[in-house]
Amino acid sequence: DQQVKQNSPSLSVQEGRISILNCDYTNSMFDYFLWYKKYPAEGPTFLISISSIKDKNEDGRFTVFLNKSAKHLSLHIVPSQPGDSAVYFCAASGGGGTASKLTFGTGTRLQVTL
Amino acid sequence: DTAVSQTPKYLVTQMGNDKSIKCEQNLGHDTMYWYKQDSKKFLKIMFSYNNKELIINETVPNRFSPKSPDKAHLNLHINSLELGDSAVYFCASSPRDSKVYGYTFGSGTRLTVV
Numbered sequence: 549d550q551q552v553k554q555n556s557p558s559l560s561v562q563e564g565r566i567s568i569l570n571c572d573y574t575n576s577m578f579d580y581f582l583w584y585k586k587y588p589a590e591g592p593t594f595l596i597s598i599s600s601i602k603d604k605n606e607d608g609r610f611t612v613f614l615n616k617s618a619k620h621l622s623l624h625i626v627p628s629q630p631g632d633s634a635v636y637f638c639a640a641s642g643g644g645g646t647a648s649k650l651t652f653g654t655g656t657r658l659q660v661t662l
Numbered sequence: 663d664t665a666v667s668q669t670p671k672y673l674v675t676q677m678g679n680d681k682s683i684k685c686e687q688n689l690g691h692d693t694m695y696w697y698k699q700d701s702k703k704f705l706k707i708m709f710s711y712n713n714k715e716l717i718i719n720e721t722v723p724n725r726f727s728p729k730s731p732d733k734a735h736l737n738l739h740i741n742s743l744e745l746g747d748s749a750v751y752f753c754a755s756s757p758r759d760s761k762v763y764g765y766t767f768g769s770g771t772r773l774t775v776v
Contacts, residue, residue, distance in 0.1 A: 580761035591666070591752050591767030592705070599761075637705065641761045649718055650765065652705040 551575045552640050554653035561660055567625040569656050571638030574619065579642035582650065583612060583623045586635045595636075596623070628660045665689050668753045668768035675743055676776055683738045683771045685753030692758060693717075694736035695765065696728060699750040711736055743775045 553572045561567045571581075579600045584592035598605040598612045598621070605612050611624045625632055638653040668685040675681050687694060695718075696708040710718035711730040725741040736753060750772050754765040 582761075582764050584764070584767075589769065591754070591769045592765075594764030594766070597762055597764060635703075649707055649710065651707075654703045 552638055552651050552653040554638055554656050556656050558657040561628045563630055563660055563662050564627045567628045567658055569623040569636050571621045571653055572619060573640055577642055578640035581621050582639045584637040584639060592637055630660050633658060633660045666753055666755055666766050666768040668771055670771060672772050674774045677743055677745060679743050680741045683751055685736045685768060687734055687755040689755055689766060691755035692733060693756045695754045696738050697752040697754060745775050748773055748775045
């Protein structure tokens with residue numbers, strides 16, 4: 549049972565434009581959501597998080613939006629840069645289990661073209 | 663100076679062998695984890711330790727045994743390796759407020775069982 553889903557396996561965006569990565573979840577008990585970025589042969593790197601009591605969190609070029617009623621969150625990257633090309637994982641914390649456990653989606657590969 | 667380091671980076675071994683993966687973190691975090699990324703790119707938690715105490719043990723075969731000699735180290739020993747154990751294994755650590763600041767991952771150990 550996949551509780552965190554990223555339905556787009558890949559996304560291609562031109563440099564300077566906005567990248568929007570989407571994530572859906574099914575467990576209404578998740579209380580925190582996080583985004584990670586992963587380059588090949590490296591571990592995932594934490595990007596940004598959002599509490600379930602908020603609908604937006606911004607950090608520089610990265611903004612995460614949360615729509616609790618739709619059980620949907622998205623990561624916006626503006627403007628997109630070639631160095632943003634990586635796999636992006638959505639993750640959720642809580643869900644009725646151990647607080648520190650993260651449940652991950654399968655990732656979306658972002659390619660930023662020149 | 664690497665924050666979470668795991669060794670080896672690559673491991674190729676025959677079925678039936680026993681192998682270990684080591685992990686060390688120098689961040690002073692209380693909690694450490696082992697995650698497995700399978701061929702479908704799912705990142706799934708296997709174990710979590712908090713100050714040397716096991717707090718998460720997901721449905722993992724008994725052939726997998728974690729050991730935490732101190733809070734900076736979490737090793738993974740695998741007995742009687744099977745083909746299905748082939749995956750990338752990530753070690754991670756987190757501070758107490760991991761929901762806000764996320765985990766710090768190691769660069770992964772790619773295990774190939776032949």
